[in-house]
Amino acid sequence: MVTVMMMVPTLSSFFLDTSEYLPSNNLLDYRKNSSTSLDSKRLGAGKELSVIAEHNIKHITPTTQVILAAARKISDNIIVLIPGTTNSTVAKYLSTRKGVSKVLTAENVDNDGFPEENFTSTILATHKIHNFSHIIGVSSQLGKSVLPRVAAKLDVPAVTNIVNVKTPDTFVRSIYAGKAFMTIKVMDPVKVIIVKEGCCSSNCRGNQAPIESAPIEEGLYSVKSQKMRLNKSKLPLLVDAKTVICGGGGLQSSENFLKLYEVANALDAAVGATKSAVDRGFAPKSLQVGQIGTTIAPDLYIGIGVSGNLEHITGIKDSRVIVAINKDCNAPLFKVADFGVVMDLFDALPTLKYLLRHF
Structure with a gap:
């Protein structure tokens, strides 16, 4: 069940101080005048939370830093799931981020095609073991393709375009092409969250977490990936490019x-x-x-x-x-x-x- 509260900025809000109700561009910047501390409501070590980390084989994307920052405001027991083949540097780096308790690599997912069915099955198989309270990804091509599938399989809504996290079950999302914001309270046992790209990132180091292989669901789909190579140059990815x-x-x-x-x-x-x-x-x-x-x-x-x-x-x-x-x-x-x-x-x-x- 989702409870919705809409907040639509008036014309005067573009000229007056709107910090009381407009979400920050930074997922870490919560409203200063809020009477409730988010840290006092975080889930702590009791519940596990999953973050879907995206990468370009050598490095994680900047938006992965954002969802890690958001996840730390919900729980300090974060399991990071890495899709596709990557080098050991990516997994080792993520294992040292604050709040990360384990890193799982899902190498059954093809980097070039990102077969959504296979990765969906991997996330669901991992969820069966860990019983996640939240599954968080970024609003990228992969995230918007995979996470709604996961939500449908779990029979819960996928909460999209999130720009702020207020409590573990209350989120602010952008609507009407960013012209208004909606505060929603999600009561479902598993919360599938898709964070909007373009927010500021945060970089916090923690203790070394173990790195393991993600469980592979039996009977994975056979997916053929068709490549369309436009040129031979090594250009940056859209989400990384300056x-x-x-x-x-x-x-x-x-x-x-x-x-x-x-x-x-x-x-x-x-x-x-x-x-x-x-x-x-x-x-x-x-x-x-x-x-x-x-x-x-x-x-x-x-x-x-x-x-x-x-x-x-x-x-x-x-x-x-x-x-x-x-x-x-x-x-x-x-x-x-x-x-x-x-x-x-x-x-x-x-x-x-x-x-x-x-x-």
Whole structure:
């Protein structure tokens, strides 16, 4: 059962101090005037909590630090589950984080395809052993695919877009594309929580925890993963990148979309795509940026041929600097951009490549 309390900011809230009810961008920053201390309500060592750690084989993603920070506010008995093949450094690093009591590696999950069915079965098999009070993941492509499956199997709701944790059973979630916030109280015995990306991270070291293999459920699904390799460069992941170059429907074809990689390589940037570009087959869904796809918060976002509908802007609004390049001066992206270039993208791309090579 879920109890809901909605809080919708009025126009005046954008000019007055709203710290009384608006959640912080940092999951660790709880309301200063709250009369109840979260530490006094944390579950402690009695109940085990699971965190789904995401990584790029060599390192964990910054958002994994966020969900660890949130988990520590709920329990000091955290079991970290790592999907896919990774090197020992990732597991060892996570085993030293504060509050982590055990690290489980699930190498039956393919890194390239992330077969959701296999990982769902692994999480459920682990839950049978540990009887988790909470299962927490991040609002990434993997998290939004796997955790709702887990919640459905456990017959509980998946609580999405969480931006703050008030008590072990009370959470604040973002709704209406971030224009309002909802406080919900979850009464179910297992709480499946999906934390919104783009929050500040925290880094706390603790004692060394044991590293073990996760249980493998019998009769795993046979999943074939089909790869779509766009280029041979080693570019950062969308969730990690400090710079993101995003292509929209204005690119008109997958061949033109590939031209973004020439600029991305020069800037060491990740490449993203709008829903329009993905729906038209210019790029794979794993590159989709927006409320439906991956939410990002890079230092620099460059939108090329991106109109900028609400779904996409919601996914990039936490970017430090937004640059829009579009021949349509009325494109919605210009309204939120810090810098705008009104220019045909097919003229802008060669110019941008020339400037990067010679300056």
